[in-house]
Amino acid sequence: MYICFGTESYRMNEFAERLVAAVAEPEHRDMAIVRFDTAEHSLDVILEEAETMPFLVPSKLVLVRDSVVFGSAKESAKTEHRPERLLEYMRRPFETTVLVFMVPHDKLDERKKTSKAAKQDGIVVNFSPLGPDELLQWISGRAAKQGRTLDRPAAEELIRRAGTEMGALSAETDKLCLHAGEGGTVTAAAVAELVPAGVEQSVFKLTEEIASLRTDKAIALYHDLLRRREEPIKLTALLVRQFRSMLYVKELGKQGYSPQQMAGQLGMHPYGVKVTADQAKAFSIERLTALLGGLAELDYEMKTGRVDKTLGLELWLLRTGSGAGMKV
Incomplete structure (x- = not known):
């Protein structure tokens, strides 16, 4: 039993x-x-x-x-x-x-x-979620069972693109192994070429571009999401969730929470907590609070018709390039 x-x-x-x-x-x-x-x-x-x-x-x-x-x-x-x-x-x-x-x-x-x-x-x-290192090892181990080599950078790129759900990761790993061939190597470049990024993963990348003040890349990524028929209101909600997660991780870190404890508290995968904590280092608590306030105002304006949805989010991204993503 x-x-x-x-x-x-x-x-x-x-x-x-x-x-x-x-x-x-x-x-x-x-x-x-x-x-x-x-x-x-x-x-x-x-x-x-x-x-x-x-x-x-x-x-x-x-x-x-x-x-x-x-x-x-x-x-x-x-x-x-x-x-x-x-x-x-x-x-x-x-x-x-x-x-x-x-x-x-x-x-x-x-x-x-x-x-x-x-x-x-x-x-x-x-059957709790695997820790960050365990998840990376699991991906590499699945490839090894098929006679392929998949190193840590490739595994990290796969998680960035496919997320942490193990069913999706297993399917993508098998596809990459098939492409690599018997005895072959799955590289990070091959992952980037063959595995399309999900919407949530693209939004995560978008926040990275905002943090680095790479406005041109942020706008290009936004336009790519629009071509995939993603709704600006949905993208705004995902940005809010990501910035809020960063804020929570920073606050819980100050209180001495471990990544595993944060994962349980926030309902996130431990690997998600790790990469969110790494990303949050580029933002201060004050800047995250300001970004969330701006997104809340934008969300209200889009839903009440005061601003065009597509243009509104693009203008917000342009404004962040003026310094709103910098660490203070």
């Missing part, structure tokens, strides 16, 4: 797939794999299945998506759970069943007896 929790859904699903492969051959999986959701199925129904002998296979896997029994979500009125029934099962699990609860939250509800019992039994598996 396993209780899996964490916000890194890719790793959790990968763990579940490994269990599926270990329990049954592909042709027998319809009989060996059963899925439930505690939002729709009671513990009595789930445990009745867990305590039923497998049919025509030596063992079976019961996968349960859960936010109620081990998480802190409220119980649905239509589904009643009896946790004492689960506690009884945990003391004597069925030998031919692998029962797995998958809780997509950053922590278990430790007030609950079920969570306390699971921790005491040592059956809890944490």
